[in-house]
Amino acid sequence: MNRVNLPAAILVVLILGVWEAAVRLLDVPLFILPPPSCIVWTALIRAPLIFPHALVTFSEILMGVGLAVITAIPLAVVMFARPALEKAFSPFLVASQAIPVFALAPLLVVWLGYGMASKVFMAWIIIFFPICVSLLEGFKSCDPEFRILFRLMGASFFNTLTLLYWPWALPRFFAGLKVGVGVAGIGAVIGEWVGAQKGLGFFMIQSNARLRVDLVFAAILWLTAMGLALWRLTGILEKIIIKWK
Amino acid sequence: MLQVCSVKKSFKGRTVFSNLDLFVEQGRFHVMIGPSGCGKSTLLDGLTGVFPLDEGSLLWKGKSLEDLRHHAAYMQQKDLLLPWFSLLENALLPARTSGQDMKTAKETAGRLFERLGLKGYESHYARQVSGGMRQRCALVRTLMFNRDLILLDEPLSALDTITRQSLQSLLLLLQTEFKKTILMITHDIEEALSLADEIYLLSTRPMSVSGRYVLTLPKPRSDHDPALTAMKADILKKLEGDLNHEPG
Numbered sequence: 001m002n003r004v005n006l007p008a009a010i011l012v013v014l015i016l017g018v019w020e021a022a023v024r025l026l027d028v029p030l031f032i033l034p035p036p037s038c039i040v041w042t043a044l045i046r047a048p049l050i051f052p053h054a055l056v057t058f059s060e061i062l063m064g065v066g067l068a069v070i071t072a073i074p075l076a077v078v079m080f081a082r083p084a085l086e087k088a089f090s091p092f093l094v095a096s097q098a099i100p101v102f103a104l105a106p107l108l109v110v111w112l113g114y115g116m117a118s119k120v121f122m123a124w125i126i127i128f129f130p131i132c133v134s135l136l137e138g139f140k141s142c143d144p145e146f147r148i149l150f151r152l153m154g155a156s157f158f159n160t161l162t163l164l165y166w167p168w169a170l171p172r173f174f175a176g177l178k179v180g181v182g183v184a185g186i187g188a189v190i191g192e193w194v195g196a197q198k199g200l201g202f203f204m205i206q207s208n209a210r211l212r213v214d215l216v217f218a219a220i221l222w223l224t225a226m227g228l229a230l231w232r233l234t235g236i237l238e239k240i241i242i243k244w245k
Numbered sequence: 246m247l248q249v250c251s252v253k254k255s256f257k258g259r260t261v262f263s264n265l266d267l268f269v270e271q272g273r274f275h276v277m278i279g280p281s282g283c284g285k286s287t288l289l290d291g292l293t294g295v296f297p298l299d300e301g302s303l304l305w306k307g308k309s310l311e312d313l314r315h316h317a318a319y320m321q322q323k324d325l326l327l328p329w330f331s332l333l334e335n336a337l338l339p340a341r342t343s344g345q346d347m348k349t350a351k352e353t354a355g356r357l358f359e360r361l362g363l364k365g366y367e368s369h370y371a372r373q374v375s376g377g378m379r380q381r382c383a384l385v386r387t388l389m390f391n392r393d394l395i396l397l398d399e400p401l402s403a404l405d406t407i408t409r410q411s412l413q414s415l416l417l418l419l420q421t422e423f424k425k426t427i428l429m430i431t432h433d434i435e436e437a438l439s440l441a442d443e444i445y446l447l448s449t450r451p452m453s454v455s456g457r458y459v460l461t462l463p464k465p466r467s468d469h470d471p472a473l474t475a476m477k478a479d480i481l482k483k484l485e486g487d488l489n490h491e492p493g
């Protein structure tokens with residue numbers, strides 16, 4: 001994982017290069033599309049301005065992820081233990097993915113206020129599903145021969161869950177969690193667009209209104225960096241926890 | 246100790262075995278030998294309640310039983326070691342899940358590790374050790390069930406010849422040192438001849454007992470004993486006859 005993905009790096013450099021050259025050669029005004037060099041520069045020198053907003057969004061994402069994890073685990077366990085409950089819940093889970101979160105955002109702001117709660121909830125809605133489903137799939141993928149072994153040992157469901165199913169499902173759980181931390185920012189930012197006094201989404205709307213497109217892009221850059229950092233962090237956590245691989 | 250009376254099992258109308266009888270005597274080493282795919286594993290699965298048998302009954306020390314789940318330790322064909330636990334933790338699983346006193350269990354497992362040549366590897370993961378060591382660890386785990394009867398499903402079949410021979414003597418220890426009664430499956434005739442007190446020869450489709458041999462030679466045995474050579478020839482002849490009768 002420490003080696004650089006060379007083809008991807010080349011592609012990124014290529015795209016940025018074309019962008020930079022096109023903007024400069026065609027003399028595109030700054031308030032339409034700034035060149036990448038300007039975006040990076042803005043993101044850096046405006047860091048004191050952006051950082052407080054980023055911190056708010058980052059906290060919302062973290063809380064959304066935390067909430068999703070502590071709710072997805074029990075639900076996955078319950079659905080795994082009682083297939084009847086899985087049947088009952090799964091239409092709701094699928095529906096929760098079919099609802100466009102944009103449509104919910106205004107309602108959530110009305111219900112939960114302009115503070116962080118509505119944004120945390122938005123993030124939760126988006127990432128609960130991949131975490132819960134991947135964990136459930138992980139439980140189900142357990143090799144029947146191991147289940148038989150545990151039955152022959154007379155193990156209780158709780159013992160089988162903690163000693164067999166849970167570690168068995170951990171790689172899938174982390175796969176779901178990685179997807180989750182990657183997209184959690186979408187929920188938080190949408191929530192902030194609809195109504196907030198802080199956060200990167202709020203900052204983007206404000207900058208946009210003042211035609212500061214460079215600041216909008218700088219905020220997007222920060223958001224991307226945060227998503228990547230969380231994704232990396234999850235990967236590191238996975239390596240630490242699944243140390244038998 | 247155990248009497249298996251006319252058990253039957255079929256899957257979707259295809260009978261794997263029916264009217265099968267077995268006698269397992271306390272303290273003896275029983276070996277079932279038969280061609281692969283004839284239903285040996287299915288029999289042990291049925292006896293231990295992995296799935297229910299269709300017909301027949303089990304008598305355990307004179308009492309009728311549904312299955313042997315609480316009386317026998319079953320070592321399946323694969324070692325089934327959990328990759329996230331060390332060898333010692335794997336071996337301690339039966340103690341842990343059945344609520345045995347862990348301090349005593351650890352001492353017992355420690356002694357077994359020493360006896361079976363696993364000392365020093367307690368904290369290794371399964372993937373870090375050889376196939377022979379994994380199988381020995383599975384054997385320790387089987388012993389940790391604390392049961393008098395041990396069912397072994399081709400415990401050595403995945404191993405190379407040299408490892409097999411050293412492990413055969415360990416299997417003998419189960420009987421001589423740990424006083425276990427053993428019912429083992431194999432498709433290796435020489436293995437059967439060197440370990441068994443009693444051999445059940447099984448034929449295929451449906452599986453039935455086509456021969457029963459009692460061996461009184463003391464163990465360890467030499468391959469060249471004329472009595473064994475004769476028995477081997479007889480078993481081979483029956484196995485070949487069985488295969489020739491197979492339809493298709």
Ligand SMILES: Nc1ncnc2c1ncn2[C@@H]1O[C@H](COP(=O)(O)OP(=O)(O)O)[C@@H](O)[C@H]1O
Nearest residue numbers: 256257261279280281282283284285286287288
């Ligand atoms: N769960 C099952 N469903 C259907 N058929 C099965 C099942 N388990 C075993 N069989 C069949 O039973 C036969 C015996 O298999 P097995 O007991 O594994 O043979 P052995 O252990 O003697 O090599 C095989 O032909 C297999 O197809």
Ligand SMILES: [Mg+2]
Nearest residue numbers: 285286322398
């Ligand atoms: Mg088999």
